Amino acid sequence: MKFIFDFDDVLFHNTKKFKEHMYVSLEKAGVSRAEAEEYYKKVGGAQFGLRKILDHFSVKGNLYVKLLDDSKNFINKDLLDIVKKLGKENCYIVTHSADEAWQKDKIQNTGIESFFTEINIVPEGKKEAIEKICERHKDEEVVFIDDKAKHFADLNFVKYPNLKTILYDEQGFQKLTSILSKS
Ligand SMILES: [Mg+2]
Numbered sequence: 001m002k003f004i005f006d007f008d009d010v011l012f013h014n015t016k017k018f019k020e021h022m023y024v025s026l027e028k029a030g031v032s033r034a035e036a037e038e039y040y041k042k043v044g045g046a047q048f049g050l051r052k053i054l055d056h057f058s059v060k061g062n063l064y065v066k067l068l069d070d071s072k073n074f075i076n077k078d079l080l081d082i083v084k085k086l087g088k089e090n091c092y093i094v095t096h097s098a099d100e101a102w103q104k105d106k107i108q109n110t111g112i113e114s115f116f117t118e119i120n121i122v123p124e125g126k127k128e129a130i131e132k133i134c135e136r137h138k139d140e141e142v143v144f145i146d147d148k149a150k151h152f153a154d155l156n157f158v159k160y161p162n163l164k165t166i167l168y169d170e171q172g173f174q175k176l177t178s179i180l181s182k183s
Contacts, residue, residue, distance in 0.1 A: 001183055002137050003086055004130060005116075006146040007095035007107060008045075010168045011076050011083075018074040022050070022067060031057045049099030050106075068109040075110050078173060082180070083115050093119040094129045094144075096151070126151045134160040141183075145176060 008014035019040075026036045039053055050064055083091050093116050097103035103121045113119060120129045126146075134142045140162060146152070147168040157163055166175045 001086075002090050002092065002133060002140055002142045003083075004092045004094050004133055004142065004144040005079075005083070006148070006151070006168065007093055007103070009147040010145055010172070011079055011093070011112065012071075012106070012110060013074045013076055018071060021070060021074070025063060025067060026053075026057070026059070029057075029059045029061070029063055031059065046096050047098045049102035051102060052099070068105055071106050071109045072111055075112060079176075080112060080115070082176065083112075088115055088117055091116045092133055094126050094133075095119070095121050096124075096126060097121055098123050125154060127154050127156075130155060130163070131160060134163050138162060143176075143179065145172070147172070 005011050012018065023033050023036055027033055035057070036053065039056060040048060043052070050067060053059075054063055093107070095103060095107070100121050100123065107113060107119060107121075118133075122129050130142075130144055130151075138160075141164060142160070142162050143164045143166060144152070144155075145166045145168050149167055152165045152167075155163060155165070164179075166172060166179070168176075
């Protein structure tokens with residue numbers, strides 16, 4: 001069985017924890033929460049990059065490096081424990097971001113890279129990257145875990161009957177462990 005994990009809000013506590021931490025840090029650097037939130041909303045999550053927001057508000061100092069360094073504190077540790085048990089050869093990341101440099105820096109700084117066979121940062125949809133993995137492992141079940149259902153919408157489940165999805169919502173972790181206990 002192969003597993004494809006989304007990064008933000010699956011492997012990484014982005015919205016509830018890291019983003020909060022970022023807002024607090026920005027506030028200390030003189031950018032009000034309201035301004036920062038408005039900027040984030042306008043740019044859109046997948047288009048967002050830390051370097052861009054720091055430049056936009058002309059934030060001085062090395063907040064980029066500091067926040068990147070802090071990112072390791074926001075890993076979903078329970079899920080990472082499962083990844084470690086599943087083994088590198090069975091685990092992939094497919095993450096969506098228009099700012100590849102930022103996403104790459106963030107993933108690298110969390111220190112989880114070595115637990116995955118491949119890390120794929122896609123600027124648009126995930127379809128191509130997901131289906132490529134399904135194609136490579138046709139004789140195995142492939143489980144794709146994402147917190148956004150829109151990433152499941154265009155997948156070809158007829159061509160890839162080996163593909164299963166798990167919506168990583170409040171029950172996401174339990175859904176995954178129940179699949180694992182049955183396999
Ligand atoms: Mg996500």
